[in-house]
Amino acid sequence: MMLDPTPSYGARLDARSGLLTGPTANIAPGYVQANLAILPASLAADFLRFCQRNPKPCPLLAMSDPGSPALPDLGHDIDIRSDIPRYRVWQNGVLVDEPLDVRDMWRDDLVSFLIGCSFSFEEAMLDNGLPVRHIEQGCNVPMYRTSIPTNAAGSFHGPLVVSMRPLKAADAIRAIQVTSRFPSVHGAPVHFGDPAEIGIADINRPDYGDAVEIRSGEVPVFWACGVTPQSVVASVKPEFCITHAPGHMLITDLLNSRMAVL
DSSP: OOOOOOHHHHHHHHHHHTSOOSOOTTSSTTEEEEEEEEEEHHHHHHHHHHHHHOTTTOOEEEEOOTTOOOOTTTOTTOOTTTSSSOEEEEETTEEEEOOSOOGGGOOTTEEEEEEEOTHHHHHHHHHTTOOOHHHHTTSOOOEEEEEEEOOOBTTBOOEEEEEEEEEEHHHHHHHHHHHTTOGGGTOSOSEESOGGGGTOSOTTSOSBSOOOOOOTTEEEEEEEOTTHHHHHHHHHOOSOEEEEOTTOOEEEEEEGGGGOOO
16 A cells, blocks of 8 residues: 655655646645756856855755756655756746756756755744745745846856845844754845845836735845846856746755754
């Protein structure tokens, strides 16, 4: 008799079969979610150095062997070609497709990079009574390209992308305390308050995800975001790249509770 899969593996199987096609915020609570960047092996060393030089937006959880779709360090039976609800395919820096799987375009030279996601620290925020507006409103988290540069590595460079959650001032202070314990999933915020100070012209028009309500007495709080590699891809224009669609993550078998540091 086959045992029921864990919530994380069940979510991956739903993505693999096409049952799960939307954003993954608050799906399989308790399990670490991850951003994705897949690049040709010829670019892998430079991208690895880029992640090492930019640990806030790109905290690296795992890196695959060239051509392998498996990521055994992150979970059972992971197939990175199909286990994310929606992908983005880039050619020469241009977004050309958003398929539900990428099995038909897989290549033997592709290397997968899995990067920590802020959805993991949201569980700790909720446990501390802090509101997470995009979960309340049932939409994708708002994300913005900023004027903050990343630290270049080889050909990789580009602007930092941030995610935003509106909070009252006292809650923002508590959120800084809570999320600073999770450096492997972006850690503490990089900015709060006036979005123009980091190059965001209109808080109601995110570059990725959905706008959320900012209520009276709340300030926008911004965290480094794992969508940053997608802004870098647009700048660097590699001949081929696959990423996740923003908000559509790989749900791993790792536990959020294990990501916290004392």
